[in-house]
Amino acid sequence: MEPAQVVEACVSNFFLGKGIEASDNLIKLIVRKWTKVVHPVLERTMKGEDWEKVLIEEYKKLDVDKNGFIDGNEILPALERTHELVGELLELPEAFFAELKAPGITKDLKLIMSKFDENADGKFNAKEFKKYVEWAAYMIQAKFWINGELKAIKSGNKGQADKKSIPPILVNATKTHFKYPRDVRKEERWPENSPEYKAGISRENRVKPPPPEVEGDVFDRQRVIVGFNQGIIEQQVCFVLGTGGIGQDTALTLARLGVGKIIMLDCDTYDASNLTRQCLGSLEDVGLRKVDAAARNIKHHNIRSEIETIHVDALAKWDTVVEIARRCTAIFNGVDLGPIWDLCVTSLAKEVGVPYIAGQSYDWMFNVEYYSGDRSKLCSWCAEAKSEQEWIKNQLGSHFGLGRECKYIMERLEAFMKSRKYKECDSKCLTAFLKADKRKFRMAGPTVATLVTASLKKLGKETIKIEELMGFLEKLMHELTMLLLPGSITKLKEIMFIPHPKHVETRFVGSWVCPCLAAGVLMVSQFANALTGREGQAKDPPCNITFNLGWGQTVEEKGYQQTASLVQQGIFPTSALESITEERPRASNPSKPFCAICNRSKKFDS
Numbered sequence: 001m002e003p004a005q006v007v008e009a010c011v012s013n014f015f016l017g018k019g020i021e022a023s024d025n026l027i028k029l030i031v032r033k034w035t036k037v038v039h040p041v042l043e044r045t046m047k048g049e050d051w052e053k054v055l056i057e058e059y060k061k062l063d064v065d066k067n068g069f070i071d072g073n074e075i076l077p078a079l080e081r082t083h084e085l086v087g088e089l090l091e092l093p094e095a096f097f098a099e100l101k102a103p104g105i106t107k108d109l110k111l112i113m114s115k116f117d118e119n120a121d122g123k124f125n126a127k128e129f130k131k132y133v134e135w136a137a138y139m140i141q142a143k144f145w146i147n148g149e150l151k152a153i154k155s156g157n158k159g160q161a162d163k164k165s166i167p168p169i170l171v172n173a174t175k176t177h178f179k180y181p182r183d184v185r186k187e188e189r190w191p192e193n194s195p196e197y198k199a200g201i202s203r204e205n206r207v208k209p210p211p212p213e214v215e216g217d218v219f220d221r222q223r224v225i226v227g228f229n230q231g232i233i234e235q236q237v238c239f240v241l242g243t244g245g246i247g248q249d250t251a252l253t254l255a256r257l258g259v260g261k262i263i264m265l266d267c268d269t270y271d272a273s274n275l276t277r278q279c280l281g282s283l284e285d286v287g288l289r290k291v292d293a294a295a296r297n298i299k300h301h302n303i304r305s306e307i308e309t310i311h312v313d314a315l316a317k318w319d320t321v322v323e324i325a326r327r328c329t330a331i332f333n334g335v336d337l338g339p340i341w342d343l344c345v346t347s348l349a350k351e352v353g354v355p356y357i358a359g360q361s362y363d364w365m366f367n368v369e370y371y372s373g374d375r376s377k378l379c380s381w382c383a384e385a386k387s388e389q390e391w392i393k394n395q396l397g398s399h400f401g402l403g404r405e406c407k408y409i410m411e412r413l414e415a416f417m418k419s420r421k422y423k424e425c426d427s428k429c430l431t432a433f434l435k436a437d438k439r440k441f442r443m444a445g446p447t448v449a450t451l452v453t454a455s456l457k458k459l460g461k462e463t464i465k466i467e468e469l470m471g472f473l474e475k476l477m478h479e480l481t482m483l484l485l486p487g488s489i490t491k492l493k494e495i496m497f498i499p500h501p502k503h504v505e506t507r508f509v510g511s512w513v514c515p516c517l518a519a520g521v522l523m524v525s526q527f528a529n530a531l532t533g534r535e536g537q538a539k540d541p542p543c544n545i546t547f548n549l550g551w552g553q554t555v556e557e558k559g560y561q562q563t564a565s566l567v568q569q570g571i572f573p574t575s576a577l578e579s580i581t582e583e584r585p586r587a588s589n590p591s592k593p594f595c596a597i598c599n600r601s602k603k604f605d606s
Contacts, residue, residue, distance in 0.1 A: 174219070187534070245520075319494075345358075371543060372587040378592070383543045416433050486601040543589070
C-alpha cells in the first residue's frame with residue numbers, strides 16, 4: 001500500500017471516530033497537504049538533529065527484547081503516545097484522549113500497524129518503522145491547517161473542497177514525468193488534406209494540440225508554449241541584489257516562473273511608503289528588514305523555489321556578494337548606488353560568466369538591461385560606446401567628474417578647504433574631500449587614502465593646485481577602475497571606496513507599482529528569453545529597453561516620432577532619422593575591442 005493510501009485510510013478512520021461526516025474530496029485534500037511535506041518534516045521537527053540517527057535511536061528504544069524487530073506489543077505504547085501528541089497539537093477535546101484508553105483503541109492501533117507491516121509478520125523492521133514515523137510526522141505537520149478545517153466542518157461550512165473535485169498538485173512534475181530537452185513542445189501542423197484542417201480556420205485547425213496534460217502539473221501552461229524548456233528554468237539559481245521595488249517584484253516573478261533557487265540580499269528596512277510598489281511586503285512588515293519581509297511573503301507566491309535571504313551591506317561585505325555570485329546562474333541588479341556600483345556588478349558577472357540583468361524605475365518610466373555574461377559579447381559599459389575615447393570620457397570619466405562638471409567640483413573643493421582650514425591640497429585634504437562630497441563621490445573606507453596617494457604619485461606630486469584637479473581625477477579614475485575590473489573585483493573584501501553619490505530621493509521624482517512591477521517582470525522575461533524559446537527563434541534579447549508608461553511606448557519610438565515630425569517640418573534634415581533607426585544592441589553582439597571589462601574577462605575563458 002502506498003503511503004498516501006495509508007494516510008487516507010487513517011484520516012478517514014480519524015473522522016469516523018469523531019463522528020464527523022467528511023467527504024472524500026476533503027479527505028483527499030488533507031492527505032495532499034500532509035504528503036507534500038514528507039521528507040523534510042522530521043528534520044524540522046527534530047530541530048536540526050540528524051534524521052537517520054534519531055530514527056535509529058528511537059527504533060532501538062522501542063525494541064525492548066533486543067531482537068532487532070518491533071512487534072505489536074512493543075509498538076502499541078509508542079502508537080498511543082504518538083496519537084496523544086497529535087491530539088494535543090490538533091487541540092482536540094479531552095474526550096479524544098479518553099477514547100485512546102478505550103478497549104477498542106488497541107484494535108485500531110493494530111490495524112494502523114498492519115498498514116505499515118509490509119511483511120505481514122506482526123513486526124516492524126527498520127524500513128517499516130521509518131514509514132510509520134513519516135506518517136506520524138504528516139499528522140504533526142498538519143496541526144494548524146487541519147484545526148481550521150475541523151472548525152469549519154463543525155460550523156456547517158465544509159468549504160470549496162466539498163463542492164469541487166480537487167486534483168493532485170504536482171510542483172515537481174518535471175522530475176517525475178518529463179525529460180528535457182526531449183519533451184520541449186514542437187509546433188506540429190495538420191496536413192492540408194486532414195479532417196482537422198478542413199474543419200475550420202482557427203488555430204486548432206492548423207496546429208496539432210499539445211501532449212496530454214499531467215493531472216495537477218502546476219507548470220503545464222508554461223510547458224505547452226512551443227519551444228519552452230521548463231527543465232532548464234528549474235535549474236537556475238538567481239541572485240537578486242536589492243529587495244526594493246525592483247528586487248522584490250523580480251523575486252516574485254522568478255518564484256512564479258519556478259526557478260531552482262532565489263537568493264535575495266539587502267540591508268534596508270521596510271518603510272510605510274514602500275507598500276505601494278514593493279509587492280513582497282504588507283502592513284505587518286513596516287519596520288522589519290526588507291529581506292525578512294520578502295522571505296515571509298514570497299511563501300504565498302512560491303511554487304517550488306528554494307529561498308535564501310542575506311541581510312548585509314553589499315558595499316561593506318562585497319566578499320559575500322562575490323561568494324553568492326560564484327554559485328548563481330544569473331545576477332539581477334536592483335540596487336541603486338550609482339554607475340560605478342553597476343560597473344562593479346557588471347565586472348563580477350563577466351568574471352564568473354553569468355548573465356547581468358538590471359532594472360530601474362521612477363515616475364512613469366522604467367529601464368531594463370540584459371547582458372549575457374558571455375565574455376566575448378557586449379557588457380553594459382560598452383554597449384552604447386562607439387570608440388575608446390567615448391568609452392573613457394562619456395561612459396566612465398563623466399562619473400569621476402571629468403568634463404563640464406569639473407569646474408563645479410573645483411568650486412566645492414575650494415570651499416571645502418576653506419571650511420576645514422586646509423592650507424594645501426595634499427593627500428589628507430583630497431581624501432577628506434572625496435569622503436565628504438556627497439554630490440559626486442561620497443567615498444568611504446581606508447582604501448580611499450591608498451588610491452589618493454597612488455594617484456598623486458602617478459602625477460609625480462605630493463600636493464596639487466585647485467586647477468590641477470582634473471588631472472588628479474583622471475589618475476584616480478585609472479587607479480580605481482583597475483581594482484574593479486575582472487581579475488581584481490573578486491579579490492576585494494569591501495568596495496566602500498567607490499564613488500556612490502547621494503542620488504535624488506525617490507520622493508522627489510515619485511514611484512509607484514506599475515513601473516516597478518513592469519521592470520521586474522521584464523527583467524525576468526529577458527532572462528527567460530535568453531534561456532528558452534521557439535526553435536529557430538534567436539534567444540537574443542535586446543540589451544536595453546526604456547519604456548514610458550505615460551507615452552505607452554519606448555523612448556526610441558517616441559524619439560523617432562518627434563524627429564520625424566521635425567524632419568517633416570523641414571527643421572531637421574532627413575539624415576537625422578538615420579541615427580535613431582539603427583538596430584538596438586542585442587545580447588549576441590560582440591564586445592567592443594576597447595572595453596577594458598570585456599577584455600580583462602576573456603582571460604577567464606578556460
